[in-house]
Each structure stands twice: as structure tokens, then as C-alpha cells.
Amino acid sequence: MTDQIGFVAERRPLPAPLQGSALYQYGYNTSDDLCMWFAFSRSGFDPAKEYAVAFDVGIASDAGVACEAGTAVATYVKAGASSYLPGRVEVNGYWWMNVDKGVPPGGDGSQALALGDIRNDIPGCPSTNKPWGERSLSSGSREIRVRPSNDGTIWFFVMTDSGFESPYQLYFTFLNLRIRALPSTG
Numbered sequence: 033m034t035d036q037i038g039f040v041a042e043r044r045p046l047p048a049p050l051q052g053s054a055l056y057q058y059g060y061n062t063s064d065d066l067c068m069w070f071a072f073s074r075s076g077f078d079p080a081k082e083y084a085v086a087f088d089v090g091i092a093s094d095a096g097v098a099c100e101a102g103t104a105v106a107t108y109v110k111a112g113a114s115s116y117l118p119g120r121v122e123v124n125g126y127w128w129m130n131v132d133k134g135v136p137p138g139g140d141g142s143q144a145l146a147l148g149d150i151r152n153d154i155p156g157c158p159s160t161n162k163p164w165g166e167r168s169l170s171s172g173s174r175e176i177r178v179r180p181s182n183d184g185t186i187w188f189f190v191m192t193d194s195g196f197e198s199p200y201q202l203y204f205t206f207l208n209l210r211i212r213a214l215p216s217t218g
Contacts, residue, residue: 069191090205112144
């Protein structure tokens with residue numbers, strides 16, 4: 033099944049007219065349920081504390097703001113945090129994420145927040161010569177609570193969660209984390 037999806041995940045130059053480079057992902061959703069992610073860790077957190085994390089994410093896509101059907105509105109950007117490396121596990125012949133990302137495509141989970149769909153800020157919804165545009169997404173005041181691992185590490189991830197059978201591609205142009213230590217209880 034993963035051969036049919038054609039996963040691509042790498043740093044690439046942004047397509048014209050955009051400038052710079054960003055994290056690129058491509059996949060062909062063959063099952064009405066495809067998620068792809070990038071993850072990284074940071075250490076130095078106090079393992080005895082719980083932290084609240086909010087997210088700001090920049091994307092670039094070729095889906096205009098007026099696209100009202102298909103992949104554009106059925107593929108969401110999510111961001112999350114965990115005390116362990118996000119990955120995939122096989123359950124009864126299907127691959128699942130080992131973190132609670134929420135239901136596809138736009139539901140929140142206990143470890144990830146849905147930030148919005150993959151439409152950019154370009155007016156219209158052309159079917160050919162689709163222009164690439166950018167958009168900023170935010171969790172606002174919504175936060176994920178996470179306790180670091182015993183060595184003080186927190187894993188952060190940004191992902192797409194698609195509920196429509198079709199190929200899609202996306203660039204992640206930035207990720208800002210707003211992290212605060214929560215007061216100790218007890």
C-alpha cells in the first residue's frame with residue numbers, strides 16, 4: 033500500500049513566485065485516510081513539570097481560497113507534541129499513528145490540534161495552472177498539554193491529515209512553538 037502512496041518528504045525550494053525553501057511533502061491518498069508528518073525533538077525541559085504548547089504554522093499550497101470541494105477542504109494541517117517519537121504502528125493490517133492526532137481530517141486529538149485546511153490565500157480555485165500561495169495557521173489560545181520524557185525531551189510534529197482520495201502536496205514554511213510551563217499542582 034505505501035508504494036501506491038508515493039511518499040515524498042524533504043526540504044525543497046519553494047515554487048515560483050514564492051522564494052526560499054521549506055519542508056515539502058507529497059502523497060497520494062488511496063484510502064480516504066492519509067496522514068504525513070515531520071517531527072523533531074527538543075531537550076532541556078523539566079521532567080517534573082507539565083507544559084502547554086500552542087502552534088503557529090506557515091504553509092504553501094496550490095489550492096486557492098475558493099476551492100470548496102475535494103482535497104483542499106478535506107486535508108487539514110495539524111500540529112502536536114508528545115513525550116515520545118511520533119511514528120506508525122500496524123494494527124490489524126492497517127498503519128496508525130502512535131499519537132492521538134484526532135479523527136481525520138479536522139478533529140483535534142489529545143496530542144495534536146487541527147489548525148485549518150490546506151487552502152492558501154490566493155483568490156479563486158483554478159483547475160489548471162494552479163498558483164502557489166501561502167497562508168498562516170494558528171492554534172490561537174488552544175494548547176496541547178505534554179509532560180517531557182524522563183530525560184527532559186519533548187517531541188513536536190506538524191502534519192497533514194487527509195480524508196479525500198487524491199494526490200496532494202504541501203510546503204511547511206515555518207513552525208513557531210509557544211511553550212509555557214504549567215504551575216505545579218499538589
